[in-house]
Amino acid sequence: MDIPTALDVIYQAIDSLNELRAADDQIEKSISVMLAGEGGVLDSLGLITLTLAVERRIAQMTGKQIILLHESDYDANMSHLATPQTIAELIVERASA
């Protein structure tokens, strides 16, 4: 799993999330858009939906179950889930562990 592939998976999940949002409230698909944490565009349900969709897709592609969202370290996780770039880095790290 490399960063561009991980970003593709994240952008697919963002496409699904955009179906839940008004036309004038679409999430931009760029590596630096703030998703979670302060100034993030996702609420908790949006963030859960995104991370679980990504986890499922990664499992389909690699056969490996990775966990991006740990309830136990939710706050600490926020920095890893802040943008598509940081999520992609987290995916690569966990997929190679």
Add this chain to the structure above:
Amino acid sequence: MDIFVISDFNADLVSRHLSADRTAPSSKALACPYGQLYQSLSAPPPMGSDSVVFVWTRPEGAISEWQSQLDGRPTQMEDLLAGVDLFCDAVVAQAGKCRLLLVASWLPSQAGRGLGMLDWSPDGNASRLAQMNLRLAQRLSQVKNAFVLDAQKWIDAAQPARDSKFWYLAKTPFTEGVHKAASADVKAAIRGVTGQTRKLIIVDLDDTLWGGIVGDDGWQNLKIGGHDPIGEAHADFQRALLSLNHRGIALAVVSKNTESTALESIDQHPEMILRRKNFAGWRINWNDKAGNIVELV
């Protein structure tokens, strides 16, 4: 159109889909607070009596006796149906407070293999849930503004349909694809009730109603039915159109062809399912198709 979603689980995803869905009618949806199923059913919808109410529950969230069944405790079918009747009483009362009420049929509580051959035994989960759904449908069939939607189709539309992590993190038993399919069905139901359904289907002929080009191949060589994958697909397509026609949707033909040749195919081909009598009208000529459609309509 205002839509109030009443559920025993977190139904924010379906309400967000309903609000964001750009198909007609445009709508604004709101989900009831989590854990407020019966309280929400007993109160008037917050957006007023002209709103649509969509009730989507898990059987174990709506019928307390069903949880006993799931737990393997001795449970009587009569008690389960009494629970369904109580639920229906609340739903029927809610129907009197809104314009249209849609209720999702109940789905099996767990994914996976269940108890295998025991599921359809008289006491099994599958046979009992089927009886509960039947009672729900029978009760609501007596209410003119209430309809049951088949939730199984929503499960079929999403892969995977369930994710246990979704439940434990967000109290949502189904993945986003299921919510999207549910939203589409709710919107379609609203269109049906408000007279916004499609009333006319206009089709072409060559490689649409049949495989092949009638002007080049002759009607005897067109692919319809028979032992041929293309022919069978076209026959099934015609059968689907005929089914819609029987439900009151008009059919028409607009095609660039010689009219006498095309009509001969419709009349003479032994495998044709649609015949001339099934078409409300046609424009079969060499004119511009868009102009033909305008003229026909």
